[in-house]
Amino acid sequence: MIAVDWGTSSLRAYRLGEDGNVVDKRSTQRGILTVQDGRFAEALEGQIGDWLDTGEAPVVMSGMIGSRQGWKEAPYAQCPAGLSEIAAAMVRVEWKGHCAWIAPGLTCRDESGVPDVMRGEEVQILGALDKLTEDEAWICLPGTHSKWVQVQAQRIIRFATYMTGEVFAVMKAHSILGRMMSDGELDLRAFDGGLNRARDNGGLLHHLFGARTRGLFGELDDKESAGYLSGLLIGHELRSVPRQSGVVYVLGAEALAQLYVHALGTQGYEPRVLDPDAVVTGLSRLASLARV
Amino acid sequence: MIAVDWGTSSLRAYRLGEDGNVVDKRSTQRGILTVQDGRFAEALEGQIGDWLDTGEAPVVMSGMIGSRQGWKEAPYAQCPAGLSEIAAAMVRVEWKGHCAWIAPGLTCRDESGVPDVMRGEEVQILGALDKLTEDEAWICLPGTHSKWVQVQAQRIIRFATYMTGEVFAVMKAHSILGRMMSDGELDLRAFDGGLNRARDNGGLLHHLFGARTRGLFGELDDKESAGYLSGLLIGHELRSVPRQSGVVYVLGAEALAQLYVHALGTQGYEPRVLDPDAVVTGLSRLASLARV
Numbered sequence: 001m002i003a004v005d006w007g008t009s010s011l012r013a014y015r016l017g018e019d020g021n022v023v024d025k026r027s028t029q030r031g032i033l034t035v036q037d038g039r040f041a042e043a044l045e046g047q048i049g050d051w052l053d054t055g056e057a058p059v060v061m062s063g064m065i066g067s068r069q070g071w072k073e074a075p076y077a078q079c080p081a082g083l084s085e086i087a088a089a090m091v092r093v094e095w096k097g098h099c100a101w102i103a104p105g106l107t108c109r110d111e112s113g114v115p116d117v118m119r120g121e122e123v124q125i126l127g128a129l130d131k132l133t134e135d136e137a138w139i140c141l142p143g144t145h146s147k148w149v150q151v152q153a154q155r156i157i158r159f160a161t162y163m164t165g166e167v168f169a170v171m172k173a174h175s176i177l178g179r180m181m182s183d184g185e186l187d188l189r190a191f192d193g194g195l196n197r198a199r200d201n202g203g204l205l206h207h208l209f210g211a212r213t214r215g216l217f218g219e220l221d222d223k224e225s226a227g228y229l230s231g232l233l234i235g236h237e238l239r240s241v242p243r244q245s246g247v248v249y250v251l252g253a254e255a256l257a258q259l260y261v262h263a264l265g266t267q268g269y270e271p272r273v274l275d276p277d278a279v280v281t282g283l284s285r286l287a288s289l290a291r292v
Numbered sequence: 293m294i295a296v297d298w299g300t301s302s303l304r305a306y307r308l309g310e311d312g313n314v315v316d317k318r319s320t321q322r323g324i325l326t327v328q329d330g331r332f333a334e335a336l337e338g339q340i341g342d343w344l345d346t347g348e349a350p351v352v353m354s355g356m357i358g359s360r361q362g363w364k365e366a367p368y369a370q371c372p373a374g375l376s377e378i379a380a381a382m383v384r385v386e387w388k389g390h391c392a393w394i395a396p397g398l399t400c401r402d403e404s405g406v407p408d409v410m411r412g413e414e415v416q417i418l419g420a421l422d423k424l425t426e427d428e429a430w431i432c433l434p435g436t437h438s439k440w441v442q443v444q445a446q447r448i449i450r451f452a453t454y455m456t457g458e459v460f461a462v463m464k465a466h467s468i469l470g471r472m473m474s475d476g477e478l479d480l481r482a483f484d485g486g487l488n489r490a491r492d493n494g495g496l497l498h499h500l501f502g503a504r505t506r507g508l509f510g511e512l513d514d515k516e517s518a519g520y521l522s523g524l525l526i527g528h529e530l531r532s533v534p535r536q537s538g539v540v541y542v543l544g545a546e547a548l549a550q551l552y553v554h555a556l557g558t559q560g561y562e563p564r565v566l567d568p569d570a571v572v573t574g575l576s577r578l579a580s581l582a583r584v
Contacts, residue, residue, distance in 0.1 A: 112492050115505040145501060161505075162497040166467055174466045175458055200404050203532025204496050205454040205525065209437060213399075213407045213453075233497065240495025 001058045002051055003283035004044070004100075006065035007120060008033055013048045014280045015057075022280060024051070032064050032071075040071035041095040052098055058290055059100035060283045063120035066091070066102040076117055079108035082155035083126055087289035101290040103283070108158045116161050120279070121147050124251055127282030128274045129154050131249075138243040139274070142252045142260045144169070148241045162237045165256075168230055177208065177229060180215040182222040186259070190224035194231020195238075195263055204236045234263050249274050293350045294343055295575035296336070296392075298357035299412060300325055305340045306572045307349075314572060316343070324362050332363040333387040344390055350582055351392035352575045355412035358383070358394040368409055371400035374447035375418055379581035393582040395575070400450045408453050412571070413439050416543055419574030420566045421446050423541075430535040431566070434544040434552045436461070440533045454529045457548075460522055469500065469521060472507040474514040478551070482516035486523020487530075487555055496528045526555050541566050 003014040009031035015024040028047055035043045045052060052059070066074035077089040089104035105119030121141050128139070132151065141147040144165040150157045172178045197207055211229050214220045220228055248264055250257045251274040264271040295306040301323035307316040320339055327335045337344060344351070358366035369381040381396035397411030413433050420431070424443065433439040436457040442449045464470045489499055503521050506512045512520055540556055542549045543566040556563040 110492075110494065112489070114489065114492075114502045115509050115511075116501070117505050117508065146497075160494065160498050161501040162495070163467075163500045164497050167463075167497060167500070170462055170466045171459075174462045175455075197404070197406065200402075200406075201532075202402065202452065203454070203528060205438075205456050205459060205529055206452050206532055208455045208459070209408070209453040210406045213409050216409060217407050219407075236495060237497055240493075240498055 001060065001284060001287040002048065003280050003287070004048075004059065004061040004065070005063050005120065005123075005279045005283070006061050006070075007031055007063040011043075011047060012279075013051070014283075015048075015051050016280070016284055020281075020284055032067075032069060038071070040065070041093075041098075044100075058287045059098070060090075060103065060287045060290055061100055062103040062123040062279065062283060062286075066104060067119055070102070072102060074102045074104040076105045076107035076119075077122075079106055079159070080152075080155045080157045081106055081122070082153075083285055083289070085155075086122060086126065087286050090286065090290060101286065103286055106156060106159070110158075110160065116159060118147055118149075118159060118161070121149070122156060123282035123286065124279045125149060125151065125156060125282070126285055127278035127280065128249070128251055131274055131278075134247065137247065137249060139249040139251055140241075140260060140264075142250065142256045146237055148243065150242070160241065162240065164233045164237045168233050171208070171229065172226060177211050177225065180212065180220075180222055181225040181229070183226075184223060186230060187224045187227035188262070190220060190227035191231035191234075191259070191263075192266060193220075194228040194233075195235040195266060196231075197228075198232050198235025198239055204232070207232050207236070230259075231263070234260065235267075238263065238267050243269075245269060247272060251278060252276060293352065293576060293579040294340065295572050295579070296340075296351065296353040296357070297355050297412065297415075297571045297575070298353050298362075299323055299355040303335075303339060304571075305343070306575075307340075307343050308572070308576055312573075312576055324356050324359075330363070332357070333385075333390075336392075350579045351390070352382075352395065352579045352582055353392055354395040354415040354571065354575060354578075358396060359411055362394070364394060366394045366396040368397045368399035368411075369414075371398055371451070372444075372447045372449045373398055373414070374445075375577055375581070377447075378414060378418065379578050382578065382582060393578065395578055398448060398451070402450075402452065408451060410439055410441075410451060410453070413441070414448060415574035415578065416571045417441060417443065417448060417574070418577055419570035419572065420541070420543055423566055423570075426539070429539065429541060431541040431543055432533075432552060432556075434542065434548045438529055440535065442534070452534065454532065456525045456529045460525050463500070463521065464518060469503050469517065472504065472512075472514055473517040473521070475518075476515060478522055479516045479519035480554070482512060482519035483523035483526075483551070483555075484558060486520040486525075487527040487558060488523075489520075490524050490527025490531055496524070499524050499528070522551075523555070526552065527559075530555065530559050535561075537561060539564060543570060544568060 149159040261271040441451040553563040
């Protein structure tokens with residue numbers, strides 16, 4: 001089969017053999033935002049046309065390619081949902097003798113009835129389910145929009161999104177806080193300072209201003225400020241999530257996952273890392289149902 | 293005397309008669325960021341040279357003109373501070389036979405030892421003190437960086453800053469939330485929805501994402517989204533401030549002050565509006581001590 005993780009800013013394609021192992025992979029910046037006039041078929045052929053031409057392998061895709069801005073909208077499936085519900089909500093696209101399945105996103109509503117959504121993460125989770133040793137588990141997927149996901153009996157029960165990564169990026173690039181920040185590796189001691197600060201009274205909007213005043217008073221230098229801000233924001237995320245202790249699985253790109261593992265460890269959790277390539281396994285599981 | 297409120301992006305000058313009434317005023321966009329190579333004297337003369345030339349009137353200034361980026365740094369005075377402490381910390385600048393006093397900012401530290409600062413607001417408060425009917429009072433100064441200030445016996449005891457206005461502006465202009473927002477008048481019903489949402493569990497980073505999902509699900513349109521975001525942020529500010537009920541004085545530019553009065557009213561406070569031109573009275577009080 002061919003598995004395609006097609007997001008806003010990147011496209012990752014994997015060719016799997018009969019045994020399910022990856023025999024080839026390609027990663028490009030050909031995200032859906034770079035595709036003009038809905039020419040997704042041409043964009044896909046541009047990347048993996050040679051794979052498509054070799055046979056009848058099913059193609060399964062996940063990510064923003066199934067959004068309203070993508071190839072064909074795959075409406076959000078409702079939580080709770082597992083492999084069968086997600087597979088059943090896939091949509092099919094066809095072109096020039098080829099076809100592909102697109103996985104839907106997931107949605108749920110919190111106790112106040114406010115909706116939440118994910119698109120792509122649900123397939124990563126499908127691919128990681130067999131690594132969870134408990135019947136009930138929490139998975140944290142850090143990122144621009146961090147997700148905290150509760151899984152029970154192989155199904156996604158509920159989840160919540162935190163704009164942690166985007167608030168960090170936007171405040172660093174565009175707010176007064178960014179003027180006192182240099183780029184480069186995150187200062188882990190300052191990060192821990194931000195994490196601890198997040199546990200104080202005062203709220204995030206007040207704590208953010210402290211990143212500036214501590215800089216003004218020489219308590220944070222330009223190298224430390226970004227680490228402090230990151231710690232503040234991740235600390236406020238941890239303070240807000242439904243899971244406040246115990247085992248949390250972390251599924252995400254390596255550097256960010258390591259930062260979350262560190263943060264979770266200092267805040268009394270037991271973090272466990274999941275394979276960041278779980279999306280391939282998830283797409284492969286979906287492919288087995290799409291074939292029917 | 294001549295009172296000058298000289299901030300980052302604007303300069304407001306007031307000429308006062310012997311009786312303390314404003315006889316003339318000028319407002320320009322000649323904020324300190326527009327002044328090149330430290331030529332503040334020339335910039336001030338360009339705006340009110342004719343006033344300066346007519347006599348011996350003392351000039352007292354407040355705002356970012358006293359910051360490290362301003363004419364001459366007037367180091368922050370420590371809380372608690374009232375008229376005498378602030379007057380004693382003024383610094384003097386002289387040029388071509390003229391002179392002017394620059395008010396200092398104020399600083400305090402919270403229970404965790406994190407510093408906070410204000411520059412300009414302390415003079416507004418000095419000008420409003422005689423309007424407070426209680427010996428102890430809380431003043432809210434809404435803005436890019438909202439301030440909540442506790443006053444007792446005519447002195448500023450402590451305060452805390454919230455980046456509410458800047459986070460709103462930055463998220464609207466630069467985050468994914470802004471893509472679903474149109475400009476124009478704030479939708480007050482959506483604003484109230486955001487205010488109420490801020491009282492739910494989940495934290496600000498999660499609530500922010502709800503502004504997007506509610507848009508995706510057609511529960512907020514482009515006109516309503518900015519109001520909802522504003523309500524969310526002001527709601528989180530109110531949730532975080534030390535004062536949770538009772539009388540709160542509001543001191544700020546009219547439209548924003550009215551929005552805060554509305555928010556405070558719906559959240560169980562008793563808001564009372566102070567004259568936004570209190571800075572003139574404050575500078576005038578400082579002038580009376582600077583003359584000595």
